[in-house]
Amino acid sequence: MRADPGRVYLVGAGPGDPRLLTIHAVSVLKKADVVVYDRLIHPNILDLCAEDAERIYVGKEHQKISTSQDAINQLLVQHALAGRDVVRLKGGDPLLFGRGGEEAEVLAAQNIPFEIIPGLSSSLASLAYAGIPVTHRQIVQGVSIVGGFRGEFDYPWRDKHAWIVLMGLEHVQQIVDTALSQGFPATLPACAIEWGTWGHQRTVQALLQDLPDAIHHHGLQSPCLLVFGENVNVGTKLSWFESEPHYGQRVLIVSTYPLPWSQLMNLREHGAEVFNWSVHLKPVADDPLLQELSSNAQVYLDEASLLEPLLAGWKKIGRDIRHLPSLMCPTEIRPLLQAKGFTEVKAVDIEELWHSPAIGNLVDLYVPWELSQELSTTKVPQKGCWTRAAKKRVMDPLWDYHLQTDFDVALILSQQAANWYMERGLCAQSILIAPHLQAFFESLSVPCGKVSVLNTDYWTDLLGTYHLMAIDCED
Structure with a gap:
C-alpha cells in the first residue's frame, strides 16, 4: 500500500447512453481501484472497470433509503487516504446539480489530489435526442438551466429565451403555476423528456398550461426534465431518436x-x-500456461469476447501472433472471429465436445475455465484451461x-x-x-x-x- 493518498476523479458519465462517455472518463475507469457510482449510470459502463476494481453503489432514488452525501464524502476520503485511486462516477456532469463541487471541497480540505472530468449533461443531451435545439438563431437566443427540486421558479418571462428545469417533475404543477404568474404565456410550447438518451426515452409535448395534465396522463416518472420555450416546436420536425426503427425495444x-x-x-x-x-466479469488469460502451449494445442473459445484476452495474453508473454495455437469455437461464433482476420477457425459446437470421437483427438484441448466446469462431468479429454477463473x-x-x-x-x-x-x-x-x-x-x-x-x-x-x-x- 502506498503512503501518499490516491487520486480521486470526479467523473461525469453523461445522461445514460454509454456511447456518450468521454474518452478521458473511459481511461480513468480502466485504471481505478475503486468506483463509486450512482443510479443513473448505465450498468454496462462498469464493464470498463478493471477486473479487480471495487464497485460501490451509492445511488439515490426518490422516497427510498439511500446513501447520504456525508457518507459518500467519507467513502471518497477513506479510500483515497488508503492509497487507492477512486472514480466517483456521476450521471450527467459532476458540477451541474451533481454535488461535485461539494465533494471537491471535502477532498481539498483533506489535501487529497483530485481531478474533475466533465460529462455531457442531460440538460443538453436529452434535448438533442428529442430533436430540440437548445438555442436557435431565429427562435431562442438564450437558455437558463434551473433546478426544480423545491418547486421554486422565480424567473420572469423573457422573449426568445428557453428554460430547462431539472428535477422538477414532482413539483411540475407548482412550477407551471409560478411561471404563469411570472408572465409566461399560457400557450408557450413546453415538453417533458423522461429518461433522456436511454432507449426508453419518452417526450411529451403540450402547451405550458397543459403540461402537468399531459405528464400525469402519460405517467412520466423520474428522471424527467422540463423545457419551456418556442424551441420545443422544432422537436416535432427534428425528432430523430424516437423515430429509430428499434426505439423502445x-x-x-x-x-x-x-x-x-x-x-x-x-x-x-x-x-x-x-x-x-x-x-x-472480464475473462483473463492464464499467462504461464500460454507460455507453455505447443503449436499442436487447440484453444476453444465458446464466446467471441474470449478473443480479446487470448490476444492480449499472447502479446503480453511476447509470443508471435503467427504462432497462435489452432482455434476452435461454436458454429455461430465463427463468423465473428473470421471477421477479425482469423479465417482458419474450426467450427465445433459445444454439444460435440460431449462426443469427442465425432471430431477427432482432443488430447491437447484447452478450454476457458468456466466451460471446463460444465465439461467436468463428461469424458472430454481436456488438457487444461487457458484462462484463469473469472471473477463472478x-x-x-x-x-x-x-x-x-x-x-x-x-x-x-x-x-x-x-x-x-x-x-x-x-x-x-x-x-x-x-x-x-x-x-x-x-x-x-x-x-x-x-x-x-x-x-x-x-x-x-x-x-x-x-x-x-x-x-x-x-x-
Missing part, C-alpha cells in the same frame, strides 16, 4: 462474459436499449433496478447464462438461444416466452441488430 443479453464494448455499443445504433448481463459478477441495486422491467428480447449465449436467467425468473417476449441450449429449454416445464434458436446468419452481421430484432411480433 428493451434487449437483455445474458452471457458468460461481457460482450466486447464496441459490439455492445453498435447494438444500440438503431434505438434499442441493450443490457449485457454476464455471469462473470455480484448483483447490485443498479442491476436489480433495471431487471424489474420485462424485456422485449432476451439473447442467451451459454448454459451458465441460461441457468442465471431461469433462476432470476426473468421474462421476455422473445428469447433467442445458442443452439446447444435447445434441449435445455425444451425440457423446461414453465413457460418463459417464445424461444428461437440463433443461426449463423445472426452472427454474420457483426452488429446483429437486424437479426436480433427480426422477431415475429404478432405472436
Whole structure:
C-alpha cells in the first residue's frame, strides 16, 4: 500500500447512453481501484472497470433509503487516504446539480489530489435526442438551466429565451403555476423528456398550461426534465431518436462474459436499449500456461469476447501472433472471429465436445475455465484451461433496478447464462438461444416466452441488430 493518498476523479458519465462517455472518463475507469457510482449510470459502463476494481453503489432514488452525501464524502476520503485511486462516477456532469463541487471541497480540505472530468449533461443531451435545439438563431437566443427540486421558479418571462428545469417533475404543477404568474404565456410550447438518451426515452409535448395534465396522463416518472420555450416546436420536425426503427425495444443479453464494448455499443445504433448481463466479469488469460502451449494445442473459445484476452495474453508473454495455437469455437461464433482476420477457425459446437470421437483427438484441448466446469462431468479429454477463473459478477441495486422491467428480447449465449436467467425468473417476449441450449429449454416445464434458436446468419452481421430484432411480433 502506498503512503501518499490516491487520486480521486470526479467523473461525469453523461445522461445514460454509454456511447456518450468521454474518452478521458473511459481511461480513468480502466485504471481505478475503486468506483463509486450512482443510479443513473448505465450498468454496462462498469464493464470498463478493471477486473479487480471495487464497485460501490451509492445511488439515490426518490422516497427510498439511500446513501447520504456525508457518507459518500467519507467513502471518497477513506479510500483515497488508503492509497487507492477512486472514480466517483456521476450521471450527467459532476458540477451541474451533481454535488461535485461539494465533494471537491471535502477532498481539498483533506489535501487529497483530485481531478474533475466533465460529462455531457442531460440538460443538453436529452434535448438533442428529442430533436430540440437548445438555442436557435431565429427562435431562442438564450437558455437558463434551473433546478426544480423545491418547486421554486422565480424567473420572469423573457422573449426568445428557453428554460430547462431539472428535477422538477414532482413539483411540475407548482412550477407551471409560478411561471404563469411570472408572465409566461399560457400557450408557450413546453415538453417533458423522461429518461433522456436511454432507449426508453419518452417526450411529451403540450402547451405550458397543459403540461402537468399531459405528464400525469402519460405517467412520466423520474428522471424527467422540463423545457419551456418556442424551441420545443422544432422537436416535432427534428425528432430523430424516437423515430429509430428499434426505439423502445428493451434487449437483455445474458452471457458468460461481457460482450466486447464496441459490439455492445453498435447494438444500440438503431434505438434499442441493450443490457449485457454476464455471469462473470472480464475473462483473463492464464499467462504461464500460454507460455507453455505447443503449436499442436487447440484453444476453444465458446464466446467471441474470449478473443480479446487470448490476444492480449499472447502479446503480453511476447509470443508471435503467427504462432497462435489452432482455434476452435461454436458454429455461430465463427463468423465473428473470421471477421477479425482469423479465417482458419474450426467450427465445433459445444454439444460435440460431449462426443469427442465425432471430431477427432482432443488430447491437447484447452478450454476457458468456466466451460471446463460444465465439461467436468463428461469424458472430454481436456488438457487444461487457458484462462484463469473469472471473477463472478455480484448483483447490485443498479442491476436489480433495471431487471424489474420485462424485456422485449432476451439473447442467451451459454448454459451458465441460461441457468442465471431461469433462476432470476426473468421474462421476455422473445428469447433467442445458442443452439446447444435447445434441449435445455425444451425440457423446461414453465413457460418463459417464445424461444428461437440463433443461426449463423445472426452472427454474420457483426452488429446483429437486424437479426436480433427480426422477431415475429404478432405472436
